[in-house]
Amino acid sequence: MNPQQGSSPPSGPRRPAGGPGRALGGLRHLRERGTHALRAHRSVVGNAVRVTTASCLAFYLCRYAFDLTPMSVYATFTAVSLGALARIPGSGRQRAATTLTAIPAGLALITLGTLLAVQTWSAVVGMLVIGFLVAYAGTTGPRIAGAAPGMQLLYILPCFPPYAPQDLLQRLTGFLLGAVLLALAQRFLMPEPRTPPFRLLLADAVDAAAALADHHGGPLPGQALARAHRAGEALRPSCVPPADLPASPTLAHKAMAHAAEAVRTLLARLETLHTVSGPHCAYHPETIALLSRIAAAARDTAAALRRGTRLRPGEGPSAAALQEELTPVRAHRAVATLDRLDADDRLVYLRRRSQVVQAADCAVVLVLATRLLLGDRTVDRSPAGHSFTYARVHVSRLWWQRLTIHLTPRSVIFQNACRFALGLAAARAIAGVLDLQHGFWVLLATLTLTRTTTLETWSAVRQALLGTLVGAVLAAGLLAAVHDRDTVYAVLLPVVMLLAFTAGPLRGLAWAQGGFTLVVATLFAQVTPSTWQLAPVRLVDVLVGSVIGLACGLVAWPRGAGREVRRSMAALCSAIADAIGQTTTEVVERAGNTDIFAVNRALTLARESLAQYQCEPREDPAGQPDWPAVLVAGADARRGGRVLPGRPGRIVPQEIGAWLHHAADHTAADYRALADRLRADRDAPHHGPQPLDIRGLLALAPPVPHHGPERERRAVSAALLLDSVIWLDALGADLRHIHREM
Structure with missing residues (x-):
């Protein structure tokens, strides 16, 4: 439907059809569409530029400057795995921090993969265990979950023959170089823009609650209600960037999530209080006093959230005054409400009279959660501290609870981890038994094509095979035409990478697989002597990996x-x-x-x-x-x-x-x-x-x-x-x- 349908006709004289006005309007329309598309695709293009720059720079340094082939492969694939295969969320600074934080785990995975590649059975067992652990680690937060596919690849790459422990130092050095270059690119090369921290979103919502609590009867506060609605919606998990969500099992994130729940409930109770009471209702003096205390506590809380500094004893927002005001109001309203319950069989009066008391309760919890967030672990001693039994729990126990909460077959995260681990182990076993020339590609196909339902996996496989077939034909032509001229491949590599990592996310899985097939052919032609036969090998390996992914989808929770x-x-x-x-x-x-x-x-x-x-x-x-x-x-x-x-x-x-x-x-x-x-x-x-x-x-x-x-x-x-x-x-x-x- 045309977005202008139903609007009033434009005023003024019409220009002749096909005149210069229409031509200029068409140019403006194309320019606006181009600007919108550029903004929408900026993230994809920026990521493609960062990955291409980091991986090519790492490859050229190791391959041509140092003449260290194993190091060049690991440096390149580190940048590709953590930059393109992984989906690390956040701003440029946050992505770089996540990449650097993943370095110890990456070193361990490459070492284990190298040592366990000595036998097929040990590599398969390692794939089963490590594949599950890496996938399951996503329970601890969006950043780790986003990095998990790339971390899987860091173990897959070294767990194939030849068994070369003598190359372990080169592999680890290449990984370090690739990770550092990728982190630098994420931080300084077309970095993702920074988003408001969740703490500031929380402060905005608390300020909106304070403005709503300042309304003490009379006409409905339309602007304050609209502001409160926007602030509450901004705290919804679906509206918050994944990297900013308080989703980790740390004490600060638990307190932040607790505060977010409290302020959203506070906003809902205040909104109900004002809308249900009517546009011209005069509030009772005790309601006005309680609302004033709520507003004061909320403003102090918002100010503390914006400062974000650790609280010293006696500093920061306090719930004491609000609790002193709330206790007699709660008792008085309870007595008054009991006297009227005989005429309130549907609890209409009870619900209306309870809104401000519930709002005050939420404000108290909000203040205490903010104090806990800012370092006060004594909040459980407050009269309302029963909600904060986790305040004095050791951080190791919080992490243990998070890691074990999904350790059940009824968890979709557990199911997905099992599905991926079984698929990767089966792919490694088949690649080892059949002695496939490039078994690494089999596991890569299984990793990237396995979905949570059989229907979705089959759809992905069809697109991937089509894209790989087209990419294999183009790669075979490229290898046959260029043959062994490394200079040509070196010139083509950044162009092919940039196109592949841009077209894949924008145009779909078929483009991604076709582009990656060209990337693989261009890269490996500079590492080892390659002929056009490399392309059909790639196609066969993707087909084998796809079949394994489909089989695992049929066996392990096929309905997702x-x-x-x-x-x-x-x-x-x-x-x-x-x-x-x-x-x-x-x-x-x-x-x-x-x-x-x-x-x-x-x-x-x-x-x-x-x-x-x-x-x-x-x-x-x-x-x-x-x-x-x-x-x-x-x-x-x-x-x-x-x-x-x-x-x-x-x-x-x-x-x-x-x-x-x-x-x-x-x-x-x-x-x-x-x-x-x-x-x-x-x-x-x-x-x-x-x-x-x-x-x-x-x-x-x-x-x-x-x-x-x-x-x-x-x-x-x-x-x-x-x-x-x-x-x-x-x-x-x-x-x-x-x-x-x-």
Whole structure:
């Protein structure tokens, strides 16, 4: 559709068709399209220039200046593997840092590959183990995940005959040279632009929350609401550059992710407070006081985030004043709300009155998470510190938890690591048994063509074989025409590399494979005497690697995340049900312990399976449940498990605790029923979840006295009760939304 359709006709006289105005307009249109295309493709072209420059410079130095052939091959392939095959995210500085950080692992992989190449069986076992470990290491963050394919190649390259441990020093030196040159190119040659750090995005969102909290009734703050919406969206993982995501298992990244969750929830609660209350509603004085405290705490937090310096004792934002204001408001509102529950069977009044209290809770968590991010590990001593049990956990345990969280066949990351490891080991075994002339290419084809579904792998194989066939024909012609004139190959190498590394990402897999075939022919013709027969060898090796990739795709989880997303979401629903029971027990009986790690693990596995599922092509993507709504329910369950057990007070009398247990059991049973339905993978008859039985609660809850020694204790108990009711009500609303979408 023309983007101008539906717009008003232009004013002014029309120019004659075919006149100079139309010609100039056409030129302007072409110029605008060219400018837009240039900006869109700048990253691809820049990366091609960087990889070509680093790899060619490394090759020419080692091959022609030093006359060290093994060193030249490893220097070149290091730049190609970490620059073109890998997908390291981030700015030029971030990419260079990741490349340099990968040097110790690269040295170890090349050494192991060289030593294990002594026998086929040892190379195959090494490929199986190392292939899995390198692929699985991507669980620790986007940068390592992006570098993993290139790191695989660093082990693949030396694990083939000839067994030449005497060349190990040259190989390692070549790798170091290639990595350093690539890092320099990433940093200084057409570097990727810097993006705002996540900490500053967080500060912008906190500032937006402060501006929204400054609104104390009256007309809706349209600009503040729009700003808050933009700031909240900017913190979504899909909107943040992968290199800037707080996704690693470090304490700082965990605190940053915790702060991001808190500020997004704070923005949502403030937005709901202002929009539900109406455009001309006058706020209660205690609401205004609480909003003022929220705004002050948010501004201090934003200022600390922008400074980014480590906090000294007594410095930085504090949640003490906000907590002092929040405690009596929470108790007072709980008492006032209980008095009106008999006319509020749908909890409309309760939800509206609770918004500002929930917003204050989120602001407190935000302040503490920011303090932890900036070095204060004593935040768990705060009255709201129950959410920060990880604050004093040793960093090694945090890394261990992250590495083991996906160590299950139900994890798509584990499945992918197994699929790649099996494929690479099978390719190495076949290349060794058949004594293929260039077995390295077989493994390279298996590595680059294996996908998470058989359908996607078959599509990739078809494109790759077509591109390799065309590239092989062109390479055979080139080798036959040029023969052994190295000068011609040396002149052609940067041109062929630049075209291949540009056309591949822009035009698709067929162009990538065809271009890389030309690159290989031009490169190896300068290393060893080569004839036109090198081209068909390359085609046969790619065909063998493609068949192996297809076979592994058929054997190992051929449907990718299609079935796993249902299993992981069902497991998440079961974890939510368990968390509901455990949290309620801890709130009512002050006993037991909510297993937050179980909910975290289920939530992480579900998110990963959904992310992969959304990236896989589907023949019939319709008819799926609202999977993000299930993730929201998991986040709500985790939030209650973090916050409610740390609330002061005790639920009395015993009958009210029994009612809360009963209500929680019903909600948990509904989530278990949903889990069973998802596991069954069919539209079974079901009954929608029922709302909370508020009438039953009112029949048991005695009125809170307005005076006397028992008032304060009973008011705190009422606040704990209503916080738990709000939590269960939110989980029930999540469940009803999921059922509606199904």
